[in-house]
Amino acid sequence: MIKMSNLKRFFIYLVLVIACMISVFPFLWMIVSSTNKSVDVTKGSLLPGIFFMQNLHHLLISSDLGTALFNSAKVSIITTVLAMLVASLAGYGFEIYKSKAKDLVFNFLLLSMMIPFAALMVPLFRMFASVSQTVPFMGIDTLSAVILPTITTAFLIFYFRQSTKMFPKDILEAGRMDGLSELGVFFRIYVPTMKTTYAAGAIITFMSSWNSYLWPLVVLQSPEKQTLPLLISNLGSSYSPDYGVIMTAIVIATLPAALIFFIMQKHFVAGMLGSVK
Amino acid sequence: MKKLLALLFASVLVLAACSSGGSTKQTASDSKDVNEITIWAWDPNFNIKALNIAKEVYKKEDPHLKVKVVEMAQADIVQKLNTTLSSGTTKGLPNIVLIEDYRAQSFLKAYPDMFKEVTGSFKADDFAKYKVEAGTYNGKNYGVPFDTGVAGLYVRTDYLQKAGLSVKDLQHIDWNQYIEIGKKVKAATGKDMLSQDPKDLGLIRMMIQSAGSWYTKKDGTTPDIANNTALKEAFKTYKALMDAKIVKPVSDWSQFVAGFNTGDVASAPTGNWITPSIKAEASQSGKWAVVPLPKLSGVPNSVNASNLGGSSWYVLNIPGKEKAVDFLAKTFGSDVDFYQSLVKEIGAIGTYKPAAQSDAYKAADPFFGGQKVISDFASWTNKIPQVNYGLNTYAIEDILTVSAQNYLKGKDLDQVLKDAQKQAEEQIK
Numbered sequence: 033m034i035k036m037s038n039l040k041r042f043f044i045y046l047v048l049v050i051a052c053m054i055s056v057f058p059f060l061w062m063i064v065s066s067t068n069k070s071v072d073v074t075k076g077s078l079l080p081g082i083f084f085m086q087n088l089h090h091l092l093i094s095s096d097l098g099t100a101l102f103n104s105a106k107v108s109i110i111t112t113v114l115a116m117l118v119a120s121l122a123g124y125g126f127e128i129y130k131s132k133a134k135d136l137v138f139n140f141l142l143l144s145m146m147i148p149f150a151a152l153m154v155p156l157f158r159m160f161a162s163v164s165q166t167v168p169f170m171g172i173d174t175l176s177a178v179i180l181p182t183i184t185t186a187f188l189i190f191y192f193r194q195s196t197k198m199f200p201k202d203i204l205e206a207g208r209m210d211g212l213s214e215l216g217v218f219f220r221i222y223v224p225t226m227k228t229t230y231a232a233g234a235i236i237t238f239m240s241s242w243n244s245y246l247w248p249l250v251v252l253q254s255p256e257k258q259t260l261p262l263l264i265s266n267l268g269s270s271y272s273p274d275y276g277v278i279m280t281a282i283v284i285a286t287l288p289a290a291l292i293f294f295i296m297q298k299h300f301v302a303g304m305l306g307s308v309k
Numbered sequence: 310m311k312k313l314l315a316l317l318f319a320s321v322l323v324l325a326a327c328s329s330g331g332s333t334k335q336t337a338s339d340s341k342d343v344n345e346i347t348i349w350a351w352d353p354n355f356n357i358k359a360l361n362i363a364k365e366v367y368k369k370e371d372p373h374l375k376v377k378v379v380e381m382a383q384a385d386i387v388q389k390l391n392t393t394l395s396s397g398t399t400k401g402l403p404n405i406v407l408i409e410d411y412r413a414q415s416f417l418k419a420y421p422d423m424f425k426e427v428t429g430s431f432k433a434d435d436f437a438k439y440k441v442e443a444g445t446y447n448g449k450n451y452g453v454p455f456d457t458g459v460a461g462l463y464v465r466t467d468y469l470q471k472a473g474l475s476v477k478d479l480q481h482i483d484w485n486q487y488i489e490i491g492k493k494v495k496a497a498t499g500k501d502m503l504s505q506d507p508k509d510l511g512l513i514r515m516m517i518q519s520a521g522s523w524y525t526k527k528d529g530t531t532p533d534i535a536n537n538t539a540l541k542e543a544f545k546t547y548k549a550l551m552d553a554k555i556v557k558p559v560s561d562w563s564q565f566v567a568g569f570n571t572g573d574v575a576s577a578p579t580g581n582w583i584t585p586s587i588k589a590e591a592s593q594s595g596k597w598a599v600v601p602l603p604k605l606s607g608v609p610n611s612v613n614a615s616n617l618g619g620s621s622w623y624v625l626n627i628p629g630k631e632k633a634v635d636f637l638a639k640t641f642g643s644d645v646d647f648y649q650s651l652v653k654e655i656g657a658i659g660t661y662k663p664a665a666q667s668d669a670y671k672a673a674d675p676f677f678g679g680q681k682v683i684s685d686f687a688s689w690t691n692k693i694p695q696v697n698y699g700l701n702t703y704a705i706e707d708i709l710t711v712s713a714q715n716y717l718k719g720k721d722l723d724q725v726l727k728d729a730q731k732q733a734e735e736q737i738k
């Protein structure tokens with residue numbers, strides 16, 4: 033019996049090790065490539081080189097990395113904070129308050145998940161272009177134009193509504209009895225109890241905002257406003273791209289997202305489990 | 310319920326505010342300071358550098374004009390142009406944009422009023438004919454020519470020597486002779502003759518243009534596949550190359566570059582813009598030469614010259630267009646010295662004929678064993694047959710990529726091309 037379970041365990045670990053290698057290898061290759069010269073990268077070298085500093089130097093002189101990092105951070109953080117507020121309020125509202133129109137509205141919301149972003153892009157662009165004249169800080173080529181369409185998604189509202197389903201509603205009633213306003217109930221009782229849900233939602237939003245490419249590409253014009261993914265795309269624009277430098281930029285772009293994920297991993301898993309239950 | 314209603318009202322109000330904003334005409338961009346022009350281009354080492362040189366040159370003409378160069382990947386430019394132009398606004402458009410020649414016609418056709426005609430701002434006769442044709446729509450010039458994509462056959466002379474051959478044996482050959490040479494080189498050195506990415510039909514494109522043919526007929530829209538003798542011969546040659554086992558398969562651009570950087574292949578038939586990538590492997594200095602591209606055998610009008618890629622400048626029909634045209638006309642459109650600096654500083658070869666007589670074009674390159682590569686390329690440029698790249702080069706190529714694979718797997722060539730023709734006709738209307 034013991035032998036059998038050992039064998040089983042061996043296979044489980046074997047599968048895990050293979051899966052691990054498959055998912056980790058690209059990262060490893062990326063990091064190794066950032067320390068090699070372009071020619072070595074194209075040759076497929078898997079050994080770490082000594083050119084990381086040189087690549088970094090080239091990256092810093094050939095592009096405005098600092099500004100792009102700052103822009104990306106600004107966009108992602110503002111998006112995440114706003115998205116958490118708006119989506120959780122909406123999800124909470126959909127679940128807690130009773131109304132006949134509620135389900136109809138919610139179904140419309142879910143339908144909007146079916147529309148690919150590419151189809152929305154031209155109308156969205158038109159909207160922002162027309163706003164540009166009257167409200168310049170919200171028009172084309174502003175960071176708010178990048179942030180606004182993404183501060184809430186049907187998915188996030190859906191996610192918060194699902195999570196709210198298992199929220200003990202009696203506590204809310206108790207809060208109301210004790211004289212809290214509706215917003216007071218939300219901020220003082222709901223938000224603190226749903227920390228893990230917020231953590232998972234924040235990670236998802238931050239990641240997608242950090243990696244977001246198509247919309248910023250279309251709506252941003254000036255180089256001083258570009259975000260990291262756009263900068264990386266530009267690096268690859270050359271007829272003879274310097275792959276070492278590109279990989280260095282990608283490493284730098286990956287680090288913050290990876291760090292945040294690792295720090296909040298525990299909450300993330302807990303939050304995701306919560307929404308499924 | 311009350312709350313929901315309130316929310317609805319609020320959102321309606323917001324929407325109304327937005328739409329009333331939209332109806333006010335675009336006054337801001339009209340009154341925009343026209344002493345600044347914006348240019349979009351890709352590749353910092355090539356197009357952007359060229360623009361910066363042009364900027365310096367133009368300062369003598371108009372020291373007050375501010376030229377803002379924005380660097381973007383080519384795919385990004387296409388995406389942005391398409392979104393902005395199809396949304397019907399001019400907000401955020403650049404004054405000048407670089408467009409690849411293969412794509413130019415489709416832009417000119419789709420957004421006819423958005424591009425400014427530049428006929429007469431430069432002497433069209435001074436440029437290679439095929440190049441001017443690429444930026445001409447309905448008989449009007451829209452594109453100011455920039456780099457040539459003139460193709461050549463880059464070969465490793467040391468590998469040739471091992472096979473008992475020399476560069477002389479590769480001058481003005483056809484593709485069948487090329488295959489025979491490839492076999493000899495492979496037997497002597499064990500190296501493949503060239504590398505090919507099955508998803509990229511650049512080789513076929515070069516072959517058919519060398520015979521003055523394209524995927525579409527002269528009108529630029531009718532697919533010309535099933536009865537296209539040049540295309541048929543190009544497919545046959547492609548298969549013969551594969552069957553001769555002298556091709557190293559690659560799956561992307563970096564592997565293609567690695568192919569010659571590592572010394573795994575003995576030659577690279579491609580556009581002249583590959584030179585910097587070839588030179589990147591400094592240890593191979595003196596081991597390379599460039600010879601004219603082989604021609605198609607059995608197609609009488611095929612010549613030893615063709616083109617791969619290349620792009621031109623286009624002016625958008627927005628405020629500042631006159632200054633933009635003037636900027637292009639006085640640099641890319643007429644300045645021999647400017648073209649000399651382009652060659653000297655970035656190795657960019659233009660299609661401006663008077664520049665070919667200048668000293669910079671006649672310089673010998675030690676990396677290529679002292680060959681006057683630039684001058685050679687310039688003379689081949691003038692022999693490139695003129696074709697209309699039409700509206701659907703890449704759409705048809707997507708179809709043909711599959712056809713080529715079917716043909717390689719053993720399907721009948723006539724049938725394969727017939728199917729492709731049918732599919733192309735159905736897809737592009």
